[in-house]
Amino acid sequence: MRILLTGADGQVGQALGLVLAARHTLLLTSHTSLDISDYRSVEEVVRARPDLVIHPAAFTHVDGCALDPDKAYRVNGLGTRHMALACQRLDIPLVYLSTNEVFDGTATTPYHEWDLPHPINPYASSKWAGEQFVQQLCQKFYIVRIAWVFGGAHNFVQTVLRLADERPMLAVVQDEIGNPTYAPDLAAAVGALIQEPAYGIYHFVNEGYCSRFEFAHEILRLAGKAIDVQPITLAEYKRASTPPPFTPLRNFVGAIDLGITLRPWQEALATYLMTLAAVRRA
Numbered sequence: 001m002r003i004l005l006t007g008a009d010g011q012v013g014q015a016l017g018l019v020l021a022a023r024h025t026l027l028l029t030s031h032t033s034l035d036i037s038d039y040r041s042v043e044e045v046v047r048a049r050p051d052l053v054i055h056p057a058a059f060t061h062v063d064g065c066a067l068d069p070d071k072a073y074r075v076n077g078l079g080t081r082h083m084a085l086a087c088q089r090l091d092i093p094l095v096y097l098s099t100n101e102v103f104d105g106t107a108t109t110p111y112h113e114w115d116l117p118h119p120i121n122p123y124a125s126s127k128w129a130g131e132q133f134v135q136q137l138c139q140k141f142y143i144v145r146i147a148w149v150f151g152g153a154h155n156f157v158q159t160v161l162r163l164a165d166e167r168p169m170l171a172v173v174q175d176e177i178g179n180p181t182y183a184p185d186l187a188a189a190v191g192a193l194i195q196e197p198a199y200g201i202y203h204f205v206n207e208g209y210c211s212r213f214e215f216a217h218e219i220l221r222l223a224g225k226a227i228d229v230q231p232i233t234l235a236e237y238k239r240a241s242t243p244p245p246f247t248p249l250r251n252f253v254g255a256i257d258l259g260i261t262l263r264p265w266q267e268a269l270a271t272y273l274m275t276l277a278a279v280r281r282a
């Protein structure tokens with residue numbers, strides 16, 4: 001297939017580009033080559049004549065979205081509307097990457113694909129706006145909700161490793177719970193998904209869930225760094241955005257209907273840390 005990929009320079013975009021290049025012709029676009037927040041991007045995508053659009057591009061700085069909600073709605077809401085309009089015009093499927101944060105975090109068990117979103121911060125509201133545009137405008141769509149992605153240059157794993165080298169002690173939130181998810185595993189799952197015309201909503205995350213505190217512990221244990229980690233609460237960690245506290249996703253639809261599953265997050269994390277170590281040695 002001829003696949004147009006938005007945000008190809010981002011963490012998820014890069015992983016998708018690597019996985020999909022083996023089977024497909026990729027039209028890689030970046031913020032500079034295709035600004036999705038500009039209405040003219042509809043025409044640009046139509047002109048490129050792809051068979052499918054995969055759309056991870058977004059304003060992903062969660063605190064930045066809280067400080068500038070209009071920008072969040074312009075990029076994540078309208079930007080997605082533009083990609084949906086282009087796919088509507090071409091009558092092709094759209095894959096939209098969305099987030100665990102569309103849920104309010106008041107559940108006590110992981111969220112299913114059919115649970116009702118109720119975003120509680122501007123980043124989440126803007127991504128939910130994107131989901132609604134996709135559902136209103138596209139006949140053929142895959143909404144793939146993901147969470148806590150690691151695999152690129154900027155993510156929680158890299159931050160914990162860096163701070164462990166800079167500080168004598170780390171304070172990490174213990175009451176925010178989610179699914180750490182390895183970008184290459186997610187990309188492989190999306191690659192399998194687009195082979196099937198099984199349109200709808202999916203939750204693709206690595207198996208299992210944990211708190212940020214437990215995630216940091218496992219990162220440091222696997223990396224062999226002995227450093228004190230203290231648990232703190234979300235209330236103690238002052239930031240512009242309010243994260244929903246409990247947002248693990250359950251991959252129910254993809255696993256049962258299509259047999260698409262992602263391995264446990266601890267295994268994926270070990271693979272990522274081995275990759276980082278190999279890159280450092282090279």
Ligand SMILES: NC(=O)c1ccc[n+]([C@@H]2O[C@H](COP(=O)([O-])OP(=O)(O)OC[C@H]3O[C@@H](n4cnc5c(N)ncnc54)[C@H](OP(=O)(O)O)[C@@H]3O)[C@@H](O)[C@H]2O)c1
Nearest residue numbers: 007010011012031035036056057058060099146147148149
């Ligand atoms: N990372 C996570 O933990 C996580 C969790 C849940 C859901 N998601 C979703 O997964 C998707 C990918 O996330 P990611 O981690 O890969 O984010 P990322 O690394 O921040 O990548 C996002 C990309 O979008 C580009 N972009 C921003 N504004 C744009 C615009 N107006 N036009 C075109 N491109 C634009 C960015 O380019 P510049 O940097 O040059 O602006 C960047 O390359 C996003 O939709 C996000 O909401 C991510």
